[in-house]
Amino acid sequence: MICFWHGIFQLFSGWADGPAYVTQCPILPGNSFTYRFNITGQEGTLWWHAHTSYLRATVYGALIIRPRPGRKYPFTKPKKEFPILLGEWWNANVYDVEEESLNFGGAPNISDAYTINGRLGDQFPCSANQTHTIQVEKGKTYLLRIINAALNNQFFFSIANHNMTVVAVDASYTNPYVTDVVVTGPGQTTDVLLKANQPVGDYYMAAHPYISAAGIQFVTNATVGIIQYKSSRSRNSSSTPIMPTLPAFNDTPTAHKFFSNLTGLKTGPFWVPVPTKIDEKMFITFGLGVSPCGANRNCSNSPFGTNLRFSASMNNHSFELPSTLSMLEAHYNNVSGIYTEDFPNNPPLVFDYTNSNLSFGLAFTEKSTKVKKLKFNSTVEMIFQNTALIGIENHPIHLHGFNFHVLAQGFGNYNSTEDEKKFNMDDPQERNTIGVPAGGWAVVRFRANNAGVWFMHCHLDVHMPWGLGTAFVVENGPTAATSLRPPPSDLPKC
Numbered sequence: 001m002i003c004f005w006h007g008i009f010q011l012f013s014g015w016a017d018g019p020a021y022v023t024q025c026p027i028l029p030g031n032s033f034t035y036r037f038n039i040t041g042q043e044g045t046l047w048w049h050a051h052t053s054y055l056r057a058t059v060y061g062a063l064i065i066r067p068r069p070g071r072k073y074p075f076t077k078p079k080k081e082f083p084i085l086l087g088e089w090w091n092a093n094v095y096d097v098e099e100e101s102l103n104f105g106g107a108p109n110i111s112d113a114y115t116i117n118g119r120l121g122d123q124f125p126c127s128a129n130q131t132h133t134i135q136v137e138k139g140k141t142y143l144l145r146i147i148n149a150a151l152n153n154q155f156f157f158s159i160a161n162h163n164m165t166v167v168a169v170d171a172s173y174t175n176p177y178v179t180d181v182v183v184t185g186p187g188q189t190t191d192v193l194l195k196a197n198q199p200v201g202d203y204y205m206a207a208h209p210y211i212s213a214a215g216i217q218f219v220t221n222a223t224v225g226i227i228q229y230k231s232s233r234s235r236n237s238s239s240t241p242i243m244p245t246l247p248a249f250n251d252t253p254t255a256h257k258f259f260s261n262l263t264g265l266k267t268g269p270f271w272v273p274v275p276t277k278i279d280e281k282m283f284i285t286f287g288l289g290v291s292p293c294g295a296n297r298n299c300s301n302s303p304f305g306t307n308l309r310f311s312a313s314m315n316n317h318s319f320e321l322p323s324t325l326s327m328l329e330a331h332y333n334n335v336s337g338i339y340t341e342d343f344p345n346n347p348p349l350v351f352d353y354t355n356s357n358l359s360f361g362l363a364f365t366e367k368s369t370k371v372k373k374l375k376f377n378s379t380v381e382m383i384f385q386n387t388a389l390i391g392i393e394n395h396p397i398h399l400h401g402f403n404f405h406v407l408a409q410g411f412g413n414y415n416s417t418e419d420e421k422k423f424n425m426d427d428p429q430e431r432n433t434i435g436v437p438a439g440g441w442a443v444v445r446f447r448a449n450n451a452g453v454w455f456m457h458c459h460l461d462v463h464m465p466w467g468l469g470t471a472f473v474v475e476n477g478p479t480a481a482t483s484l485r486p487p488p489s490d491l492p493k494c
């Protein structure tokens with residue numbers, strides 16, 4: 001077991017970040033570790049989850065940082081706040097689901113249902129009386145803190161007959177954005193204001209997957225919750241709530257419209273301007289590929305034959321976590337042999353990223369633990385480019401330790417001359433997780449103002465063991481206050 005505080009900066013307290021073998025060894029059964037950290041420079045909706053194997057399927061929760069006393073929300077004070085956690089559920093032990101997928105070499109078994117705050121909702125007979133319900137009063141405004149905690153699914157989320165106003169994403173305030181659908185990738189959070197301005201009655205909120213990859217299946221039933229207007233009349237419990245119409249599961253234009261229309265709130269309490277001078281410019285391709293089965297695996301059912309299985313990569317490297325020591329301990333104690341600092345910045349462009357008609361040989365990735373070393377306070381631009389090797393898919397990429405500005409996103413191959421003109425340098429949204437469009441690209445910038453080792457990976461849990469990740473090693477700053485603190489004495493040992 002191991003826990004991770006998704007989106008918390010952990011300024012100079014990287015020991016409390018949590019991903020297994022990146023900042024600590026796992027906490028073994030019967031043992032404990034106390035995470036100690038301060039929260040500075042951020043407020044809003046984040047969450048926590050297990051960060052080893054598939055354990056976060058059930059081990060997760062909301063983490064809400066309210067404005068400190070004396071500071072107000074930069075929007076109408078809501079009458080009440082409701083966390084809405086979207087999850088994914090298997091009628092099986094999720095560890096077995098993961099093992100089966102690693103042995104099969106392909107995507108995991110489709111989940112049996114999705115959940116809202118742990119409940120499947122009344123679209124499934126077994127949970128007919130367990131629909132998550134929130135009560136509202138007509139005329140009042142509420143804050144919904146929507147968290148996508150699913151392992152492998154992006155979601156469309158709507159409420160029947162109601163618009164929502166997005167006011168924050170990933171605990172960063174946005175300019176108000178009115179929408180009838182929220183699109184959210186695993187790891188992302190979206191805060192919306194909901195005005196109870198409809199006739200008194202019951203309305204479903206509903207979520208079902210947004211799936212960009214061809215051939216991936218999912219449960220057809222949406223998960224639902226109920227928005228129930230309080231009424232003085234006695235309730236007619238047999239009335240069926242009104243159901244919203246969700247976009248088709250593969251409606252990429254709707255997803256793209258939502259993601260690319262959000263902008264950051266420059267008057268927000270923690271707004272930082274976009275860095276204009278760039279120290280490190282990185283071009284990072286994501287690919288699905290193939291790799292050797294691996295000594296301890298049985299790939300007899302692999303779609304590529306018994307010796308090969310799926311892999312995923314950044315710049316053609318499939319990231320392998322160490323197993324004998326965490327990367328942060330190796331960094332702090334100068335232990336070599338745990339990772340290497342040669343993650344390629346700008347790999348040679350060997351293929352057209354939108355062309356799926358490629359030689360199979362290009363799909364072979366190299367397994368390694370390559371990281372990128374950064375000087376303290378350096379500014380980094382990352383151009384994320386999805387590729388079409390094996391399959392096209394939207395990858396929700398999450399960076400630990402930082403928020404980044406999302407400057408632009410689009411489809412096809414990134415073209416710096418044309419696409420730099422589209423950069424929003426004025427009020428871009430800030431995030432810790434970005435869904436890089438299927439068959440497309442996104443450009444983000446951040447300042448490496450936090451010393452430590454920070455994982456960056458696809459938040460589709462199936463892609464993490466396949467290798468879609470890397471890490472940043474950020475050197476100490478000039479003073480003790482800008483350096484990684486010493487490790488806590490109860491840090492688990494491998």
Ligand code: C2O
Pocket residue numbers: 004006019049051187398400455457459
């Ligand atoms: Cu929410 Cu490294 O994950």
